[in-house]
Amino acid sequence: MSEEFDPRTERTRLAVAGARSATMAALRDRPTGEAVRSRIFQALIMFAVSVALLGLAALLIDAFVEGEGSLSLNLLTEPTSRDADNAGFRTAILGSLWLIGGVILLVVPLGVGAAIYLEEYANRERWWNRIIELNIQNLAGVPSIVYGILGLAFIVRGPLDLGFVLAAGSMTLGLLVLPTVIIAAREAIRAVPPSIREGSLALGATQWQTVRRQVLPAAVPGILTGVILAISRAFGEAAPLLLLGAATFITADPSDPFSGDFTALPVLIYEEAKQAQPELRELAAAGIIVMLVVLLAMNSFAIWLRNRYEQKW
Amino acid sequence: MRETRVHYQEELEALERSALGGLDLVVQTLDRTIEAVEHQDVELAELVIADDDRIDGRYLEIHQAILTLLATQAPVATDLRLISALLHVMKCMERMGDQCVNIGKLIPIAGHEPPADAGMLRDIVTMGKHARTLITQCKRAFADRDVDLARDLVRQDDVIDNLNREVFRLALEIGDSHDAREWAMTMMLVARAMERIGDNAVDIGEQVAFVVTGLFREFEDASHPGEVSEPSPQQSS
Amino acid sequence: MTEQERRTEAQRAGSEGDRRGLSQAIAVEQERPSKGLKRETLFELEDVAVLYDGNPAVREITFDVFKNQITALIGPSGCGKSTLIRCFNRMNDLIPSATVEGKILYHGEDLYGPKVDPVQARKLIGMVFQKPNPFPKSIYDNIAFGPRTLGMKGDMDEIVERALRRGALWDEVKDRLGDNAYGMSGGQQQRLCIARCIAVEPDVILMDEPCSALDPISTGKIEDLMMEIKDDYSIVIVTHNMQQAARVSDMTAFLIVELDASEKNRTGRIVEYDETEKIFTNPSDSRTEDYVTGKVG
Numbered sequence: 031m032s033e034e035f036d037p038r039t040e041r042t043r044l045a046v047a048g049a050r051s052a053t054m055a056a057l058r059d060r061p062t063g064e065a066v067r068s069r070i071f072q073a074l075i076m077f078a079v080s081v082a083l084l085g086l087a088a089l090l091i092d093a094f095v096e097g098e099g100s101l102s103l104n105l106l107t108e109p110t111s112r113d114a115d116n117a118g119f120r121t122a123i124l125g126s127l128w129l130i131g132g133v134i135l136l137v138v139p140l141g142v143g144a145a146i147y148l149e150e151y152a153n154r155e156r157w158w159n160r161i162i163e164l165n166i167q168n169l170a171g172v173p174s175i176v177y178g179i180l181g182l183a184f185i186v187r188g189p190l191d192l193g194f195v196l197a198a199g200s201m202t203l204g205l206l207v208l209p210t211v212i213i214a215a216r217e218a219i220r221a222v223p224p225s226i227r228e229g230s231l232a233l234g235a236t237q238w239q240t241v242r243r244q245v246l247p248a249a250v251p252g253i254l255t256g257v258i259l260a261i262s263r264a265f266g267e268a269a270p271l272l273l274l275g276a277a278t279f280i281t282a283d284p285s286d287p288f289s290g291d292f293t294a295l296p297v298l299i300y301e302e303a304k305q306a307q308p309e310l311r312e313l314a315a316a317g318i319i320v321m322l323v324v325l326l327a328m329n330s331f332a333i334w335l336r337n338r339y340e341q342k343w
Numbered sequence: 344m345r346e347t348r349v350h351y352q353e354e355l356e357a358l359e360r361s362a363l364g365g366l367d368l369v370v371q372t373l374d375r376t377i378e379a380v381e382h383q384d385v386e387l388a389e390l391v392i393a394d395d396d397r398i399d400g401r402y403l404e405i406h407q408a409i410l411t412l413l414a415t416q417a418p419v420a421t422d423l424r425l426i427s428a429l430l431h432v433m434k435c436m437e438r439m440g441d442q443c444v445n446i447g448k449l450i451p452i453a454g455h456e457p458p459a460d461a462g463m464l465r466d467i468v469t470m471g472k473h474a475r476t477l478i479t480q481c482k483r484a485f486a487d488r489d490v491d492l493a494r495d496l497v498r499q500d501d502v503i504d505n506l507n508r509e510v511f512r513l514a515l516e517i518g519d520s521h522d523a524r525e526w527a528m529t530m531m532l533v534a535r536a537m538e539r540i541g542d543n544a545v546d547i548g549e550q551v552a553f554v555v556t557g558l559f560r561e562f563e564d565a566s567h568p569g570e571v572s573e574p575s576p577q578q579s580s
Numbered sequence: 581m582t583e584q585e586r587r588t589e590a591q592r593a594g595s596e597g598d599r600r601g602l603s604q605a606i607a608v609e610q611e612r613p614s615k616g617l618k619r620e621t622l623f624e625l626e627d628v629a630v631l632y633d634g635n636p637a638v639r640e641i642t643f644d645v646f647k648n649q650i651t652a653l654i655g656p657s658g659c660g661k662s663t664l665i666r667c668f669n670r671m672n673d674l675i676p677s678a679t680v681e682g683k684i685l686y687h688g689e690d691l692y693g694p695k696v697d698p699v700q701a702r703k704l705i706g707m708v709f710q711k712p713n714p715f716p717k718s719i720y721d722n723i724a725f726g727p728r729t730l731g732m733k734g735d736m737d738e739i740v741e742r743a744l745r746r747g748a749l750w751d752e753v754k755d756r757l758g759d760n761a762y763g764m765s766g767g768q769q770q771r772l773c774i775a776r777c778i779a780v781e782p783d784v785i786l787m788d789e790p791c792s793a794l795d796p797i798s799t800g801k802i803e804d805l806m807m808e809i810k811d812d813y814s815i816v817i818v819t820h821n822m823q824q825a826a827r828v829s830d831m832t833a834f835l836i837v838e839l840d841a842s843e844k845n846r847t848g849r850i851v852e853y854d855e856t857e858k859i860f861t862n863p864s865d866s867r868t869e870d871y872v873t874g875k876v877g
Binding site: 155223226229230232233234239243244247248 | 706711
């Protein structure tokens with residue numbers, strides 16, 4: 031059957047095809063300059079990320095390679111010893127955990143309290159409040175060794191005169207990370223929408239009732255984040271602890287924060303890395319791995335805790 | 344200040360123009376009716392009857408437009424009163440048209456003989472002319488929102504009412520001739536229709552007062568005849 | 581003729597079916613200053629002004645709010661309606677730069693008097709906000725928060741159920757009281773906020789544009805709710821939606837905004853305050869007329 035040539039359908043077909051290709055052209059193409067710039071930008075970002083990841087990977091691989099030989103469960107169970115074969119990190123791990131425990135006890139009430147005061151009660155107009163705000167930002171950047179000196183002067187000796195004990199270490203580390211907690215807690219509190227506060231106040235609740243029953247519960251995830259950051263930092267600090275008299279080769283587990291020698295994981299690793307014997311240096315590398323594992327475990331727990339209380343606005 | 348709802352205002356103005364234009368149609372019809380009566384012109388009377396469709400058409404058109412405006416624009420305050428008044432005006436217009444039709448239907452009955460009483464006929468034609476004036480006056484009063492002009496309609500309507508009484512008196516004295524009596528009674532009905540047209544024009548005047556003052560008052564109070572009531576003081580823009 | 585005599589005559593004239601008598605009755609109706617209801621005064625405002633850093637946002641506000649009525653505040657943007665309504669429950673206290681001048685009496689007592697505790701005032705004078713603001717808690721805890729915090733006695737389950745029933749929400753949520761309030765639709769959330777307000781058994785409910793963030797169906801439900809609870813609570817509502825004010829309110833106050841001499845400061849004031857019916861059929865002031873007909877925005 032021969033097809034009749036109908037000029038109308040042909041014209042229609044051509045028109046449709048023309049329109050479609052014009053539309054596709056308009057939709058598909060971006061101005062070439064724009065496309066190239068996008069690609070370059072993407073490439074730069076990928077590069078930056080890779081550098082960071084590579085650096086981290088290098089560190090981990092190096093530690094692993096070095097310490098792999100000494101890795102065994104003994105590291106967690108055996109106390110410190112000069113005998114490399116039998117040495118473990120138990121004392122140091124426990125010491126670090128006690129230190130961190132003390133830090134949490136100090137930093138959470140003080141930090142959250144300060145944040146509440148600054149966000150909910152302080153009148154921004156007043157000059158002393160503005161000075162406080164400024165100071166907190168500055169303190170977050172002060173090098174940790176300075177805190178060590180502060181601790182040595184005022185906590186170990188000076189007015190508090192506690193001596194070279196675990197409590198002194200906790201307090202000093204606490205001061206070190208307090209600004210971080212305050213800043214994070216403030217952000218978390220600020221992130222609670224004012225409409226929540228207004229709603230609570232409009233019902234006849236007092237400001238304190240509003241803070242305690244609405245604002246704080248809603249800010250918990252953010253506060254936990256700040257505490258996680260704080261703990262992670264405190265866990266890894268060696269410099270201030272050295273000044274505060276963290277001993278290195280003690281074998282007794284910590285029992286009383288106000289008396290007796292103490293040690294911590296980063297301090298021990300530092301000591302062992304300095305030693306002449308290669309076995310001890312190997313041990314230090316293994317210690318790094320242990321530290322990373324403990325840190326990872328702690329952070330994971332804290333993140334899980336935070337996710338449980340996550341609020342979706 | 345910047346004007347808003349321009350489209351709505353234009354619609355409202357167009358609606359009012361069209362509604363008041365309906366009154367022009369009535370005047371046209373009334374003119375033909377008066378002529379038909381004066382010359383006992385049956386053909387003209389039939390034209391009047393047929394042409395009433397135009398007035399009815401205008402009525403329906405405006406009625407629909409008002410419903411649409413109410414539904415879509417939710418008018419309030421003066422706009423609302425205006426819409427309500429326009430509905431009344433349309434009804435009055437339609438009734439006036441129907442009165443003309445009634446007159447038109449009566450003319451053939453009056454017969455082709457010369458009128459039994461020239462005086463009656465003259466009075467009726469005069470009533471018609473006064474009614475015509477009333478309609479143009481009430482239209483102007485509405486368009487200008489002139490309450491005083493509207494109130495003056497009562498005075499003019501009194502003239503028509505007096506003429507109506509006069510026609511009635513003349514009819515009573517028409518005599519014993521059967522044909523004459525038939526003619527007289529028919530013409531009385533015509534006079535009554537004219538009188539009704541006048542009343543409708545006064546009603547339109549009352550709507551003017553309602554739009555302006557927000558109060559609906561009778562210009563003549565039945566329980567206080569002869570008094571023209573004052574509206575309470577109203578401030579308007 | 582006295583009011584009473586006029587009314588009897590109008591009734592008699594009306595029942596005769598006489599057209600003229602009927603319109604006389606209509607005339608009598610329209611001359612009455614009020615509906616003849618006995619109205620109790622709830623708030624009395626006298627020359628009230630609210631200033632932010634010394635600049636008045638509203639001034640010369642003088643009017644009375646009546647009990648068990650819905651009073652609407654309407655007016656163009658920036659005329660200070662929200663500022664004004666926040667005076668009624670002392671929410672302006674929370675803004676440091678705000679000062680309230682003039683007298684506001686609540687049931688005859690000075691609301692801003694030295695002996696008045698704003699927290700106590702807010703228990704009696706509740707507020708619903710423009711954007712629904714449920715707490716990040718379960719539906720049950722949202723309602724229970726007020727009673728618990730204020731130490732209300734009674735079975736909490738009962739209190740919650742009663743509040744949700746009054747708020748026309750019970751049937752929709754009774755099976756999921758433990759769900760997070762944020763899972764509800766906008767209209768439901770706003771009704772939750774109203775129910776939350778009702779749960780503390782206030783005397784007055786203030787509503788600051790409660791429906792402006794909602795769709796028409798939810799708006800309709802909330803308007804129905806307002807009409808239902810009117811008998812138990814007095815309501816003051818700020819609204820941008822004139823048709824809403826016309827539909828639900830008994831009294832309406834119309835505010836405008838004026839620029840001062842320096843052309844820098846905008847101040848709101850009341851132009852007209854009257855029964856809603858009058859405002860929307862025959863307002864006294866031409867500015868009100870222009871606003872409600874939409875000729876001036």
